[in-house]
C-alpha cells in the first residue's frame with residue numbers, strides 16, 4: 053500500500069503545484085522518501101529532487117487515521133482585547149476538528165467529552181518552515197495560512213492639531 | 227513583530243512640529259518628507275523608522291515592549307495615561323513615548339531604573355481609584371490593567387483615602403455594551419474610536435481630573451454598527467460585552483481563526499468556543515480587510531447559532547415535518563424528483579445568502595449533471611441572468627479593493643448605504659473623509675452614513691443627469707472632475723432594481739467617459755459592493771440561469787440556504803428541498819429539510835466583495851445529525867444517480883481550481899487588467915443599449931441592519947438591537963432614568 057500511496061500522493065502533489073501561491077495546501081509527503089527499489093528503465097525520468105524528510109509516521113506509531121486529518125499552520129493574531137502582542141510570533145500547527153466526534157456534552161455531568169485525541173494538541177514552531185517540515189514528516193495534509201503584515205502608518209501626536217485646508221470635519225473632544 | 231511601512235494607507239499629514247525641528251524651515255507641503263527614514267537607538271539597538279513615527283512605534287520596531295493604555299495603533303494619539311514613559315538621553319524627565327516623535331539619533335532606554343520607577347508610579351496612581359473587581363469582572367484574564375500591574379506595578383499602595391475610592395455612575399450604551407464606569411481609567415480610547423471610526427460624536431468626556439467621566443452628555447444609547455469594538459478597545463473592564471456577561475473566562479476558550487459570512491466584506495474573525503458552544507466572536511486583525519474592527523452583527527449574532535437549528539433531516543408528511551434518517555430523507559428526495567417529473571431546466575437550484583463556495587460548486591455540478599441550467603440567486607429578480615453578466619469578473623466585484631478606498635479622492639455612491647451593507651468598509655470611507663479633502667456624492671435613498679455627502683438624487687434619472695454632465699456646479703462635482711482616483715461604488719441592490727439595465731447602461735457610459743481616470747492599469751474605480759457573502763462566489767462559478775432556463779417553470783426546487791425567497795414564486799406542485807442550518811422561511815416551504823452546518827461549523831471558502839477568497843475554519847462540530855453542506859450534496863448526487871467526481875475537500879478544491887483558480891488562491895485579490903475590465907464594461911453597454919428608465923427611486927436593500935439572515939434573525943441580541951436601534955424603542959434598561967427626566971421636565 054505504501055508504495056502505491058506514495059505514487060498517488062506524488063502525482064497529487066504535482067497536480068497541486070499550481071495551487072502553491074501565497075497560501076499553500078500540501079499533501080503530506082512523508083512516503084516520498086521511502087527508497088523505492090531501483091528499477092532499470094530505458095525511459096529518461098527527470099530525477100525527483102531529494103527531499104530530506106524523515107519518515108516519522110512510519111516509526112512514530114501514530115494511528116494511521118491521523119494521516120487523513122488536515123492540519124493548519126498559522127500565526128495566531130494578537131488578541132484584540134489586549135495590547136500585548138505575546139505569542140503571536142510563533143507558528144502554530146493544529147488539527148481541524150473531527151466533524152461529529154469533536155465535542156459533545158456528557159450527559160452525566162454536562163462536561164464536554166470528545167472522541168478526538170488530537171483536539172487538545174497544539175504545536176508551536178519558531179518558523180513556518182519548521183512547521184511545514186514537521187507536517188511533511190508526519191505525512192499530514194496541511195494548509196498554510198500566510199501571515200498578515202501589519203500596516204500601521206507613522207503616527208504623530210501633532211496630527212491632532214495639524215491645520216486642515218478644507219472644512220474641519222471632526223471636533224476632537226477626546 | 228510590528229513593521230512600520232512607509233507606504234501609508236492612512237493619509238495623514240506629517241507632524242509640523244517634527245518637521246520644524248528637523249528642517250528648520252516651515253513648509254505646509256508636508257508629504258514629501260514622509261519617505262525619509264530616521265535612525266535612533268533603543269536599548270542599545272539601532273532602529274530605522276519612517277520620519278514622523280511616534281517614539282513608541284520606534285521602540286516596538288526595535289522589539290522593546292512598551293506598556294500602554296491609551297495608545298492604540300489605529301486611533302489618534304491622546305497621550306493621557308502616561309504608562310508608556312521611557313527615558314531619553316539628555317531629557318530631564320521620562321517622556322511619554324506615544325506623544326513624542328521619534329528623533330534621529332535619540333538614545334532611548336525602555337528598561338532603566340528610572341523607567342521602572344516611573345511605570346510603578348503611574349500604576350499606583352491608576353490603581354488608587356480602580357476597584358478591586360477582578361474576581362467579578364469580565365475583563366479578568368485579558369485585562370491590560372491586570373497584566374501590567376502584575377508586571378510593572380508595585381506590590382502595595384500608599385494611598386489610603388478615608389473617603390474610599392472614586393465611584394462613577396454607570397452609563398447605558400444600549401443592549402451590547404455593558405458599562406462599569408468606576409473601573410474606567412480615562413484612557414479615552416472608546417471616545418476616540420466613537421468619534422473617529424464609528425462616527426458617534428456624542429460619546430465624549432465631561433469633567434476633568436479625578437472627576438472626568440465618559441458618557442454621551444445626555445442619556446443616549448450608542449447607535450452605531452461598530453459599537454462592539456469599544457469593548458475590545460477598553461483596556462480595563464469598564465466596557466464589557468453585555469450578551470457575553472459572566473459567560474466564560476478567556477482561558478477556558480478555544481479560539482479558531484475564521485471568516486465571517488454575515489456580510490460580503492469577509493471580515494476575519496476569531497471564534498471563541500467552549501465545549502460545543504460558540505461563546506463569542508472577536509475580530510482578527512487583517513489590514514487588507516477589516517483592520518481591527520468587526521460590525522456588531524458579526525460580533526453578536528452568534529447566539530442565533532443556538533436557536534431554531536435544524537438538527538435532523540425532516541420529511542414532510544401531510545402538513546407536518548417528521549424526523550427521518552439521512553438515508554430516508556435522501557431517498558425521499560430522489561423519489562420526489564422522480565415523482566415531480568422534473569427534467570432538465572425544471573430542476574431549479576436557488577443559492578441563498580449564506581451558501582459557501584464549496585456547496586455552490588457541488589450544487590451547480592449536480593444540477594448540470596441533471597441537465598439543468600436553472601441556477602438562480604435568492605434575491606429580487608434573481609431568476610433572471612444578471613444585468614452585469616458574469617463573464618468578466620470586474621463587472622461585479624469591488625475592484626478598487628477595500629484598503630484602496632482610502633486612496634480615492636472622490637466617491638460616488640450609487641444606490642447603496644455602505645454603513646449597513648458593509649459596516650467595516652464604511653469606517654474606511656469615514657476615515658478618509660476625516661483626514662483628506664475627500665468629497666462624496668450620493669445617489670439613492672437618503673441615509674445617515676457617518677460622513678457628509680452631497681445628495682444628487684434618488685433614482686436612475688439622477689444618475690443619467692450626472693453622467694451627461696448637466697448637473698449644477700458643486701463642491702463634489704469640482705472634486706470629481708479633478709479627481710485622480712475617482713471611485714464609483716455601486717450597490718448590489720441596483721441589479722435587483724427594475725431600472726437595473728438603465729442604471730448599468732448609464733454607469734458603463736460614465737466609465738467610458740472617464741476611463742482615463744476610472745479604469746487605468748493602477749486603479750479601477752468601478753466597484754460593485756455586494757452585501758451578501760455568497761454572491762461573489764456564485765457569480766464567479768457562474769451560478770446564474772441561462773436565458774432559456776429563466777423562463778422555465780420549475781417542478782423541483784433545491785433551496786441551498788435560501789431564506790429570502792418569495793413563497794409566491796414557488797409553484798404549489800413543485801417538490802421543494804431545503805438545505806440549511808436554521809428553520810427559517812426556506813424550511814417552511816420545503817418538503818424535505820436537510821440540516822447543514824453554520825459558518826462556525828465548517829471550514830469552507832468565502833469570496834468577499836473584492837473577490838478575495840478566504841478559507842474559514844470549523845470551531846465546533848455541527849449539532850445533531852447535521853453535516854457539512856457540500857458533503858450533503860455529494861451524498862445526494864449518489865442517490866439521484868449522478869455522482870459527483872470528488873470525495874474529499876482537497877479534490878473539491880481541485881475542481882474549484884478548474885472552475886476558477888481565484889477561488890482557491892486564498893487571501894489575495896486578483897486584479898482584472900484594465901483592458902479586460904473595459905471590455906467587460908463595453909459588453910454591459912452593448913447589452914443594455916436603449917434600456918428604458920422607469921424612474922422608480924432606489925431603495926435601501928437593508929432596512930434593519932441587525933436582522934438580515936437566518937442566524938441574526940434567530941439571535942436574541944440582534945432582536946434587542948433591532949428594538950433599541952432600528953425601532954428606537956426603550957428596551958427596558960434605562961426606564962427609571964427616563965421617568966425621572968420626564969418628571970424633572
Ligand code: SF4
Pocket residue numbers: 409410411412413414415416417440459460461462464465
Ligand atoms: S471606558 Fe474604557 S476605553 Fe473608555 S476611557 Fe474608560 S477605560 Fe478607556
Ligand code: FES
Pocket residue numbers: 293294295296297304305306307308309310311322323324325
Ligand atoms: S500610551 Fe502613551 S500616554 Fe498613554
